[in-house]
Amino acid sequence: MRPLLEDYAGLRRNLPHITFATLPTPIDYPDKFAQELGISRLYVKRDDLTSPHYGGNKVRKLEFLLARAQADGARTVITFGGAGSNHALATALYARELGLRAVSILMPQPATDAVRRNLLMGHKVGAELHLCEDRDTVRRALAEVLRARRAEDGAEPMVIPLGGSSAVGTLGFVNAALELCAQLRTDGRPEPERIYVAAGTLGTSIGLALGLAVAGSDTQVVAIRVTEPDIASEECAQALFAETAALLHGLDSGFPQVVFRPSHFTLRHDFFGTGYGVYTPADQDAIRQMREGAGITLEGVYTGKAMAALIADARNGVLRRGPAMFWDTYNSRDFSDQAALVDYRKLPEAFHPYFAETEPAK
Numbered sequence: 001m002r003p004l005l006e007d008y009a010g011l012r013r014n015l016p017h018i019t020f021a022t023l024p025t026p027i028d029y030p031d032k033f034a035q036e037l038g039i040s041r042l043y044v045k046r047d048d049l050t051s052p053h054y055g056g057n058k059v060r061k062l063e064f065l066l067a068r069a070q071a072d073g074a075r076t077v078i079t080f081g082g083a084g085s086n087h088a089l090a091t092a093l094y095a096r097e098l099g100l101r102a103v104s105i106l107m108p109q110p111a112t113d114a115v116r117r118n119l120l121m122g123h124k125v126g127a128e129l130h131l132c133e134d135r136d137t138v139r140r141a142l143a144e145v146l147r148a149r150r151a152e153d154g155a156e157p158m159v160i161p162l163g164g165s166s167a168v169g170t171l172g173f174v175n176a177a178l179e180l181c182a183q184l185r186t187d188g189r190p191e192p193e194r195i196y197v198a199a200g201t202l203g204t205s206i207g208l209a210l211g212l213a214v215a216g217s218d219t220q221v222v223a224i225r226v227t228e229p230d231i232a233s234e235e236c237a238q239a240l241f242a243e244t245a246a247l248l249h250g251l252d253s254g255f256p257q258v259v260f261r262p263s264h265f266t267l268r269h270d271f272f273g274t275g276y277g278v279y280t281p282a283d284q285d286a287i288r289q290m291r292e293g294a295g296i297t298l299e300g301v302y303t304g305k306a307m308a309a310l311i312a313d314a315r316n317g318v319l320r321r322g323p324a325m326f327w328d329t330y331n332s333r334d335f336s337d338q339a340a341l342v343d344y345r346k347l348p349e350a351f352h353p354y355f356a357e358t359e360p361a362k
């Protein structure tokens with residue numbers, strides 16, 4: 001089910017798409033947990049279950065991104081992220097399914113088990129991993145990789161931006177919003193008053209906001225910023241919205257010309273803590289409550305912070321009216337068995353400190 005393609009013939013014709021995800025993802029209605037939080041109703045959109053192999057929010061973006069790479073004749077996809085980037089790992093995993101080479105250009109991030117697991121898995125699925133200490137080094141590494149890949153591939157590699165949040169990647173969440181509206185109609189449930197979702201590079205939250213505008217929904221998107229303010233800002237949000245809307249309208253002139261609604265999109269800055277990838281007491285507490293209350297596993301970089309915002313608003317009485325939705329963007333498929341088979345010494349040496357007893361220098 002891809003309502004975006006079903007509803008718009010021009011998009012079906014002009015927009016490359018490959019199916020990776022099993023959609024629609026379920027919606028949970030944990031009523032008892034909602035009561036414990038002091039809200040009338042809680043919905044949980046289980047995008048942790050987008051795929052039996054590797055779930056989370058990146059799968060929806062990659063259906064459009066990698067289809068575009070393939071349509072353009074690319075042999076290699078190059079992307080970016082923190083050392084433990086879920087996006088870089090998901091890209092490498094699904095690129096391999098298509099026979100595309102994946103290059104991940106990564107930057108330092110606090111070393112955690114999740115980071116180590118993603119690094120090992122990235123290596124296992126054949127990603128070429130680079131560690132760069134700052135943005136200048138990233139630029140240099142990209143130039144070098146591009147030169148080498150052009151020569152070897154005889155084709156232009158596709159460069160996928162941080163988090164997969166180009167206009168093309170964002171389409172995955174325009175579709176997700178339409179999917180949600182259809183699902184709620186079928187379930188006979190009222191639309192949520194608010195959707196709480198983690199915001200890294202904004203493709204997820206802005207795609208949802210755009211799709212909800214297209215559907216004429218009154219639901220507000222509450223995007224909890226977990227990255228540095230220059231990566232997720234109000235300006236970036238509006239620019240990505242406009243770019244995605246223009247892309248859709250350009251591919252299908254029948255696609256509604258929606259505009260960004262400031263009243264329906266809030267970027268929250270109050271759960272960021274001290275840095276990207278740094279856990280906060282509030283997110284650790286939210287993770288525990290979600291596990292005990294709804295049996296759902298979150299993590300501390302993204303989803304714990306988004307859930308902490310929902311819980312805080314529930315406690316402060318902000319969520320008394322309609323249902324609140326939590327959009328679970330975290331891959332819940334456990335691949336630690338496979339990661340455990342990888343010897344970290346096979347990774348480029350720059351990554352070895354992540355596996356040492358002590359924390360690597362930041």
Ligand SMILES: *Cc1c(COP(=O)(O)O)cnc(C)c1O
Binds near residue numbers: 057202302
């Ligand atoms: C990447 C990621 C996000 C952020 O999504 P954006 O579209 O970049 O805002 C949220 N949660 C998890 C678990 C992620 O891996």
